[in-house]
Each structure stands twice: as C-alpha cells, then as structure tokens.
Amino acid sequence: MFDTKNKVFAKVLEKGEVMVFPKGLVHxxxxxxxxxxxxxxxxxxxxxxxxxxxxxxxxxxxxxELLEKAFGLGSKELSKLKKKFSPS
Structure with missing residues (x-):
C-alpha cells in the first residue's frame, strides 16, 4: 500500500495471516x-x-520490477508513464 506521502509498504503474507489497509489508501x-x-x-x-x-x-x-509485473509493461512504456505523471 502507499501512505499519504506515497511511500510504499509491502508485506508477504503467509497462510492464515491477515492485513488491514487503512481507509482511503491506495493498495x-x-x-x-x-x-x-x-x-x-x-x-x-x-x-x-x-x-x-x-x-x-x-x-x-x-x-x-513491481510495476512491470503488475501492469505487464516494459521499461520503455513505464518510463513514458513516469515522465507524464511525475510531480513537478
């Protein structure tokens, strides 16, 4: 998930574990x-x-690597998207 400062938090869950995503955060x-x-x-x-x-x-x-797997895009396409949406 991403916090309000857009920091990424990742956790690998094992069988039987749970995770709660706070309301309103992208996950x-x-x-x-x-x-x-x-x-x-x-x-x-x-x-x-x-x-x-x-x-x-x-x-x-x-x-x-995470974005490539999640969206099925190559590095060239990702570079274009990052350039378009990066904060100024």
Missing part, C-alpha cells in the same frame, strides 16, 4: 508464490475518498 495485492492464492476482502465504507491512481502509481519511486 494492491500480488501472488508471489507458485500456488493459487485466495483473498477475502471486506469494505466498511462506500465512500473511501479520492486519490488519483496514475499520479500515485507512476509519479513516485516504486520499484520498476
């Missing part, structure tokens, strides 16, 4: 294992606030 899940994974999500609000996802995801220093 993501990725299966890094070799087997199928199951996730159970629960929301406590229909109005979670507003964040501009492209600005958060591509505008800050997130490991390129």
């Amino acid at each position: 993501f899940q990725m299966n890094v294992g070799d087997e199928s994974a199951t996730i159970l999500g629960n929301f406590n609000s229909q109005n979670s606030g507003l964040m501009r996802i492209p600005n958060v995801v591509f505008g800050f220093d997130i490991k390129e």
Whole structure:
C-alpha cells in the first residue's frame, strides 16, 4: 500500500495471516508464490475518498520490477508513464 506521502509498504503474507489497509489508501495485492492464492476482502465504507491512481502509481519511486509485473509493461512504456505523471 502507499501512505499519504506515497511511500510504499509491502508485506508477504503467509497462510492464515491477515492485513488491514487503512481507509482511503491506495493498495494492491500480488501472488508471489507458485500456488493459487485466495483473498477475502471486506469494505466498511462506500465512500473511501479520492486519490488519483496514475499520479500515485507512476509519479513516485516504486520499484520498476513491481510495476512491470503488475501492469505487464516494459521499461520503455513505464518510463513514458513516469515522465507524464511525475510531480513537478
């Protein structure tokens, strides 16, 4: 997930562990294992606030390897997006 200063927090969960994402923060899940994974999500609000996802995801220093896997993009495409959404 990303905090309000767009710092990335990552955690690898093991079977039976849980993680809570604070309301309104951008978050993501990725299966890094070799087997199928199951996730159970629960929301406590229909109005979670507003964040501009492209600005958060591509505008800050997130490991390129993570973005390549998440979006299926190469480094050339990622460079274009980072340039477009980077804070001035």
